[in-house]
């Protein structure tokens with residue numbers, strides 16, 4: 001039985017950017033668990049440390065202190081590409097010289113689906129899941145911003161990552177498209193049964209996509225609650241102010 005991701009006492013510290021300046025503690029002794037099959041939103045204002053924590057989980061940023069485990073096994077010595085985690089960023093970072101199918105298939109290198117017939121079938125299945133069935137041969141340079149992010153989602157989900165890390169995946173899109181796509185992402189993650197950590201500064205987005213929400217302020221997790229309860233029971237006046245709701 002999987003126990004998912006455990007973060008304990010995590011600290012991410014950046015050295016001073018200029019001589020004599022102060023170091024930044026971006027993640028300040030954070031404890032967090034992402035349970036198998038759940039989508040957990042990490043919600044907080046700009047600069048509170050969300051991306052730093054996500055990057056540490058991915059293995060892109062070293063921890064100064066604390067521990068990261070998956071199913072109880074220490075992730076510290078495991079390099080980024082061996083963690084079995086998928087990544088999706090604000091700019092989907094598609095390869096411009098590849099087609100839609102070429103981009104999605106790229107995520108399958110080195111997996112069971114990476115060869116022969118299985119690859120085409122998996123690409124088609126993923127495009128269907130994100131509402132782009134039949135788009136295989138389109139050059140990605142001809143897609144709209146929303147379609148490009150759907151392809152990025154299909155690519156990151158194709159190898160069936162044990163954890164998907166999403167860092168503000170919709171923030172480059174305009175408001176209408178964001179509202180539409182957050183519904184798509186929520187549905188796709190639920191249908192695929194994906195375990196995911198979803199970073200956002202947008203309350204509505206967090207509530208739509210996630211089962212639970214962890215609120216982060218100034219490097220610390222200050223509240224973890226079911227998405228449906230986050231507005232009704234803010235843990236502190238600071239959380240209430242950030243969420244724009246009356247204090248409990």
Ligand SMILES: Nc1ncnc2c1ncn2[C@@H]1O[C@H](COP(=O)(O)OP(=O)(O)OP(=O)(O)O)[C@@H](O)[C@H]1O
Pocket residue numbers: 014015017024025026044045046047048049050051052053201
């Ligand atoms: N490479 C770096 N070197 C120095 N300081 C950094 C570095 N990356 C981030 N920081 C600082 O760490 C703090 C947390 O940044 P981080 O990007 O993790 O926040 P965030 O909540 O993801 O913000 P945003 O939503 O704006 O992306 C900020 O004060 C930021 O200036």
